[in-house]
Amino acid sequence: MLRLPPFTxxxxxxxxxxxxxxxxxxxxxxxxAGGTDLYPNxxxxxxxxxxVVSLQDVPGLTAIEQLPDGRLAIGAMVSLTTLEKHxxxxxxxxxxxxxxxxxxxxxxxxxxxxxxxxxLDTRCTYYDQSHEWRESIDFCMKKDGxxxxxxxxxxxxxAVQSSDSVPVVCAMEAEFELVSTEGTRTVRxxxxxxxxxxxxxxxxxxxVLTRLILPKTGGWKASYLKLRRRDTxxxxxxxxxxxxxxxxxxxxxxxxxxxxGAGSYAIPATESxxxxxxxxxxxxxxxxxxxxxxxxxxxxxxxDLDVYWRRKxxxxxxxxxxxxxx
Amino acid sequence: xxxxxKVLETFSVNGEPHEVAFLPHKTxxxxxxxxxxxxxxxxxCELGECGTCTVQIDGTPVLSCLVLAVDAVGKDVRxxxxxACGSGLHPLQDVFADLGAAQCGYCTPGVLMAADAxxxxxxxxxxxxxxxxxxxNLCRCTGYLKIFEAVEIAAARMRGEDAQxxxxxxxxxx
Numbered sequence: 001m002l003r004l005p006p007f008t009x010x011x012x013x014x015x016x017x018x019x020x021x022x023x024x025x026x027x028x029x030x031x032x033a034g035g036t037d038l039y040p041n042x043x044x045x046x047x048x049x050x051x052v053v054s055l056q057d058v059p060g061l062t063a064i065e066q067l068p069d070g071r072l073a074i075g076a077m078v079s080l081t082t083l084e085k086h087x088x089x090x091x092x093x094x095x096x097x098x099x100x101x102x103x104x105x106x107x108x109x110x111x112x113x114x115x116x117x118x119x120l121d122t123r124c125t126y127y128d129q130s131h132e133w134r135e136s137i138d139f140c141m142k143k144d145g146x147x148x149x150x151x152x153x154x155x156x157x158x159a160v161q162s163s164d165s166v167p168v169v170c171a172m173e174a175e176f177e178l179v180s181t182e183g184t185r186t187v188r189x190x191x192x193x194x195x196x197x198x199x200x201x202x203x204x205x206x207x208v209l210t211r212l213i214l215p216k217t218g219g220w221k222a223s224y225l226k227l228r229r230r231d232t233x234x235x236x237x238x239x240x241x242x243x244x245x246x247x248x249x250x251x252x253x254x255x256x257x258x259x260x261g262a263g264s265y266a267i268p269a270t271e272s273x274x275x276x277x278x279x280x281x282x283x284x285x286x287x288x289x290x291x292x293x294x295x296x297x298x299x300x301x302x303x304d305l306d307v308y309w310r311r312k313x314x315x316x317x318x319x320x321x322x323x324x325x326x
Numbered sequence: 327x328x329x330x331x332k333v334l335e336t337f338s339v340n341g342e343p344h345e346v347a348f349l350p351h352k353t354x355x356x357x358x359x360x361x362x363x364x365x366x367x368x369x370x371c372e373l374g375e376c377g378t379c380t381v382q383i384d385g386t387p388v389l390s391c392l393v394l395a396v397d398a399v400g401k402d403v404r405x406x407x408x409x410a411c412g413s414g415l416h417p418l419q420d421v422f423a424d425l426g427a428a429q430c431g432y433c434t435p436g437v438l439m440a441a442d443a444x445x446x447x448x449x450x451x452x453x454x455x456x457x458x459x460x461x462x463n464l465c466r467c468t469g470y471l472k473i474f475e476a477v478e479i480a481a482a483r484m485r486g487e488d489a490q491x492x493x494x495x496x497x498x499x500x
Contacts (some may be wrong), residue, residue, distance in 0.1 A: 002373065007352050035393070038355075110386050110387060111393070
């Protein structure tokens, strides 16, 4: 039976107290929200914190609040099930609501939170295995080992960004509110993430993600399209988040396309974005923008499905995601 | 790190109080099975990938392998042992047995817990809604069809209809 390693469990009453507890115990501490990512990882000894700091008693983290300027603030501890059924989210942010409904299974969405999904650990064929399995290959550099088995000559880890919410949230340029012992700060979209399989976040370990703040509606449309083997359970092996801003005449003024499941962060499809700006979103333009997304989709052989095929279908998925933004 | 001390807590499981001493890093699944002797809830993958350990906490189906037992204190925990109505089976259990919707039966407690929560919210779910509801419960025997049909028939019976499995469902196509 896979069992959790022993740890001291904390349930602080404020975000600042949670941050202080984390700081006190340093690398021995980890936050837990829904536990659906951390606890399996702890059972396989990917992470072995001796202090686990739960955010469930922090007030306000389960609130969804309309801000006076029209933005929508979602507490990090709001469950994924709550969000996928939330009428305002379905009406005003259907792209994000769809991405959330695509996450894993209904049971895991009952437990998992939006904060946890935004900070999901990166994944890899050589990492998401039992301790014994990993030991048999002398581990990998993400945990306990020295080599990256996906690219043995590589100085870095290539574990894959596997959250469904991240690509669309980054495309929408949503903001993240972070609380630490030094106060509160906000970072926008891509700035929370790094292109590294191990250090995939820019936030300090002791910073608590407290809220996801969605931009005001109007003038833009976002979408998310997911590729996976089964229609349930599976993490994305490609997850395209797109957001397109248009003027009153339907001309694209800005476009963000992010490729999830294709690298260690949600990769911008820059050339595709450039093609769109200044033009009407016609079928021909969408197809061309899709084709241009093949290059940044630098898939590696460390997820489910064939690596070359995943790259080949990126243009199709980008085009479909853009068509949904029309 | 030295092993932490056990904690003594009282759980509400199937409406009954259970006072249990356990280590604070134990999951609800471990405490249900190993401390309370409630082995109806099965352990499968223990990683959130199979659904056989599904129980209800305050009416919501969750995976007991990924819930700390200490986090279930003060909440209403329901397991498959709590489904029967007195000496009679719950309509879902009854139809599952009639239809052979359980073959090896290992996934059944989890499936029943998820389906029971669905029927509480929605007394006439469509086939698609049943599929969605059970999308986190793996069954390696039945191919799911009998499970879906059993949930449909149980729902009909719970609405007061005299629903019966088709002859084909029980005896196969002639």
